[in-house]
Amino acid sequence: MTAPRIEADLHKIERNTRILVDRLSAVGIRVTGITKAALGSPGIGAAMLRGGASGLGDSRVPNLARLAGSDTSSRRTLIRSPMLSQVAHVVGVADVSLNTESVVLDALDRAASGQRRTHGIVLMVELGDLREGIAPDDVSEAVRAVLGHPSLRLVGLGGNLACQNGVVPDDRNMGVLTALVDTVEVRHHISLDVVSGGNSANLGWALATHEIGRVDELRLGEAILLGVDPLYRTPIPGLHTDAFSLVAEVIEVAVKPARPWGDRAQAAYGEPPARTGTGTVRQAILAIGHQDVDLDGLQPPAGITILGMSSDHLVVDHGDHAMAVGDEIDFGVGYGALVRAMTSPFVTKVEQAGRHVPPAEPRSRPRPDPSVQRDRPVLRSS
Numbered sequence: 001m002t003a004p005r006i007e008a009d010l011h012k013i014e015r016n017t018r019i020l021v022d023r024l025s026a027v028g029i030r031v032t033g034i035t036k037a038a039l040g041s042p043g044i045g046a047a048m049l050r051g052g053a054s055g056l057g058d059s060r061v062p063n064l065a066r067l068a069g070s071d072t073s074s075r076r077t078l079i080r081s082p083m084l085s086q087v088a089h090v091v092g093v094a095d096v097s098l099n100t101e102s103v104v105l106d107a108l109d110r111a112a113s114g115q116r117r118t119h120g121i122v123l124m125v126e127l128g129d130l131r132e133g134i135a136p137d138d139v140s141e142a143v144r145a146v147l148g149h150p151s152l153r154l155v156g157l158g159g160n161l162a163c164q165n166g167v168v169p170d171d172r173n174m175g176v177l178t179a180l181v182d183t184v185e186v187r188h189h190i191s192l193d194v195v196s197g198g199n200s201a202n203l204g205w206a207l208a209t210h211e212i213g214r215v216d217e218l219r220l221g222e223a224i225l226l227g228v229d230p231l232y233r234t235p236i237p238g239l240h241t242d243a244f245s246l247v248a249e250v251i252e253v254a255v256k257p258a259r260p261w262g263d264r265a266q267a268a269y270g271e272p273p274a275r276t277g278t279g280t281v282r283q284a285i286l287a288i289g290h291q292d293v294d295l296d297g298l299q300p301p302a303g304i305t306i307l308g309m310s311s312d313h314l315v316v317d318h319g320d321h322a323m324a325v326g327d328e329i330d331f332g333v334g335y336g337a338l339v340r341a342m343t344s345p346f347v348t349k350v351e352q353a354g355r356h357v358p359p360a361e362p363r364s365r366p367r368p369d370p371s372v373q374r375d376r377p378v379l380r381s382s
């Protein structure tokens, strides 16, 4: 098989979705599966829908177009405010978009009317993380604007925390969203279909709070795909944390001195990695680099240590593992590594139906834990 490649186990993604859908439905919350970290893969979207997601969302219009090409029945949401330059595409591929700007609402209304469609709007409210969102005091005016547009339909209100400044969802900030929903419904004599509470960072709150309020939907990407809570990057009990793995091929194996020699300045990516050992290391080079993957959360098998990465080379100490040119090594990925690998044209994407396996012991980020058991071989011979 070609390398490098990212392998996705669709069965594990479906299982992760199912478990989260079941836990959240007990508190009245639906799940929109977010595919942006998987480049809008139709196969991964379908696995989320099989797992019980009530719709799919993505931040990128081309990804939504991919999803639209394979499945026309489920609701698709653009989860980033549309660019003015792409509103016509947006109404073509998304049923709903998250919005904050009145000038964009005007343009969406014109585009939808031109295509004889109705486009759904979720207005995003600023709850303290200082990324997208309308100030709570201005929401009523935005609602009036949506209601005044004949080709727009106000679907609901939403919030997003944790992404920009790490603000943790709690009863106080989520309570602001609920109070606004109540106010808007009374003031404008409407009822809202969707109160979209947030992303994977809302899971801990949603499953523990006694004040779920009006929140009835979460937009989940990372929790489904990687089985971790993004607030602390801790594994979510019962979920698979190894639905994805990245496979890279060895191109050089040599015993080399532990320390470089000669005068030293910057390396290809700034400060060179510290090489403090003495004697020699059993070094292998893999044909993968920053053009293919981010080091964030890249987790080698137990007994293998990453020594450094440049654009095209990943250098590891392979320790006691036997290693030959042509061998493949399996890595676990974190969010940054997953996104880079999925969006790199150099990395082949392989989706496998998978088989039923219980979750392995949680594999947490960012430090590799040598005690963790993986449920597939880490080394493969060519």
Ligand SMILES: *Cc1c(COP(=O)(O)O)cnc(C)c1O
Residues within 6 Å of the ligand: 034, 036, 059, 079, 080, 160, 198, 199, 200, 201, 219, 220, 221, 222, 223, 230
């Ligand atoms: C990325 C994103 C999500 C999903 O975030 P995860 O942490 O992957 O669950 C939800 N909502 C918005 C607005 C996003 O940008």
